[in-house]
Amino acid sequence: MIIKLYHGVSREYRSHIYEHRLVPSNYDSNAVYFASKPGKPSEYIDTWEVDTNGLYMEDDRTTSLHKSEEDELGWPWFVVYETVSPDRLKLMGANANE
Numbered sequence: 001m002i003i004k005l006y007h008g009v010s011r012e013y014r015s016h017i018y019e020h021r022l023v024p025s026n027y028d029s030n031a032v033y034f035a036s037k038p039g040k041p042s043e044y045i046d047t048w049e050v051d052t053n054g055l056y057m058e059d060d061r062t063t064s065l066h067k068s069e070e071d072e073l074g075w076p077w078f079v080v081y082e083t084v085s086p087d088r089l090k091l092m093g094a095n096a097n098e
Contacts, residue, residue, distance in 0.1 A: 005034035005057075005078055006092070007048045014046055014091070022048070022084040031079045033060060041093050049090040055080050 007022060024030045034057075038047045060079040 003052045005036060005050050005052050006038040007032065007034050007050055008039045008045045009048070011044060011046050017046075017048070017089065018086060021086055022050070022089065024081060024083065029079075031060075031081050032084055034078045034080065036076045036078070038092055047092040049092050050084060051088040052078075052080070052084075055082065055084070 009017070009022075022032050024032050034050060034052065038049070039045065041047075057078045057080050060077040
């Protein structure tokens with residue numbers, strides 16, 4: 001079963017993500033975080049749809065994301081501790097054409 005989740009990140013990282021992948025960040029816990037629904041459209045943030053089929057994921061309730069607006073709406077967050085390859089990624093929304 002293909003499971004689609006979403007990752008939002010500053011547009012400045014778009015070319016790196018296309019070329020390389022989503023890499024776990026050392027900033028928080030060597031992880032990549034995903035939402036179950038895409039965030040609000042923004043001219044500064046890219047939203048990536050991610051095919052997470054076959055990736056080991058955990059439900060995330062341990063970070064500052066837990067207190068976000070999306071969480072208040074009841075959207076679950078997930079965390080992956082491995083690199084996500086470009087073939088699993090699709091850039092969403094109007095920003096995809098820029």
